[in-house]
Amino acid sequence: MDKQWIQINPQDNVAVALTPLKQGERIETKNGSFELIEDIAPGHKFALRPIGEDENIIKYGLAIGHATTPIEAGQWVHIHNIKTNLGDVLDYTYTPDIPALAPRPEKKFAGYRRSSGKAGIRNEIWIIPTVGCVNNIAQAIEKASAHLVKDGVEAVCAFPHPYGCSQMGGDQDNTRRILADLIEHPNAGGVLVLGLGCENSNIDTIKPYLNDPESERIEYLVCQDVEDEIAAGIERVERLARRMKNDKREPIGASELVIGLKCGGSDGLSGITANPTVGAFSDKLIAQGGTTILTEVPEMFGAETLLMNRCENERLF
The missing domain is CATH 2.30.130.110 (Archaeosine Trna-guanine Transglycosylase; Chain: A, domain 4)
Known part of the structure; x- marks a missing residue:
């Protein structure tokens, strides 16, 4: 039974x-x-x-x-x-409860070593709009470039978003930092930065946020500067694909692996299947020196003390 x-x-x-x-x-x-x-x-x-x-x-x-x-x-x-045992106000106290895991030989994964020194697990071409006004163009270029997914190119992906203009202060600065982080993400072997030209967070404004804005793995296109922005975008994506053609995976230590975690589905069974599995995996990766990033903070309400007591030291707690 x-x-x-x-x-x-x-x-x-x-x-x-x-x-x-x-x-x-x-x-x-x-x-x-x-x-x-x-x-x-x-x-x-x-x-x-x-x-x-x-x-x-x-x-x-x-x-x-x-x-x-x-x-x-x-x-x-x-x-x-x-x-729940939670009250309106909690005074948190650091009571370490760190699982003891037996030492293990270092694990490796097959990744892409980037010129920045970072390691990626994918080799994709990303199309990053600087402003929501060019989302449709980014998606049209993505669709028209599907034939380039071969050899060293694993995917062509557009990242539409509604930001990049009509923002102020820290809000706009955060958007620019996120866009810059995407442009330099190690999972992207090539990036087309797609701007409109009149937006607040235009390409020239984004470049100072980049560590290497002149990288050969980054192409730029200002739509208002060309007659046919889709054709110009496809041409730039093709150039990126040629540069990525000979990219090869190599063994990289698990200490450089960064995994994002997210709640899959909140039901009565996810708490006895996926969630404990993700937690056990996280323990093992961190024991190897790697990193997991837990998102969706409301999912840990009521369990925050359990996570805090697993912090390596009181300063981190």
């Missing part, structure tokens, strides 16, 4: 239903057996043993809240009988 429920961590006092469980079904555990007091829907929790009022609910081996009323073994555990 397929597994019908899972206890994620041996310390947990709740389990998660993987299939619809019916009232009266007998649950066998290492510590004994009991019957379910009510139906349990897939992805929902039920108590593995009696839990007292105000006692912590343990899932993943960690406290995810506390019981607001006594809970019997086999009873549904949900928002009607559990409450």
Whole structure:
């Protein structure tokens, strides 16, 4: 029979239903057996043993809240009988809880070494508009350049966005920095910077944000300076493709690998499948000296102390 429920961590006092469980079904555990007091829907929790009022609910081996009323073994555990341990204001204290991972031989990945010294995992041509007004042109150039995806070119990608004009102060400065970071991203073996000409964040304004604005891997096009901007854009993308033709992957240490992480789908099962897997992967990569970047901050509400206590030192905390 397929597994019908899972206890994620041996310390947990709740389990998660993987299939619809019916009232009266007998649950066998290492510590004994009991019957379910009510139906349990897939992805929902039920108590593995009696839990007292105000006692912590343990899932993943960690406290995810506390019981607001006594809970019997086999009873549904949900928002009607559990409450977060968070308060309105928290005083954070650094209590290191860093997993000890056994030393491992350095892992390597097949990447592209860039002239900047950075390592990329892709070799793509990126079309970066400096302003939203040229998004359609960028996408038209992308579509017309699809035939160039061969040899060393793995993809041609446009990055449309609504910014680059009618912005002020720090907001505009942040946009320019992000665009510059994209232009110099190591996953791009070649970049076409596409400007309109009259925007606030025009090409000449973006160039000072670049470490190497004269790189042969960067082409520039001001649409208002040419008669046919799409044809001119395709010509520049073709030049980039020729320069990338002989690019080869090489072994690069995992310490240089940077992985962006994002929530895939918030449901009752992602917390027992993808999310722990991503966390375990992150531990292993960081142990190799690599980097993971966790986005979507609301996903960590209620667990921020767990992450903070995994910080390497108090200054980082």
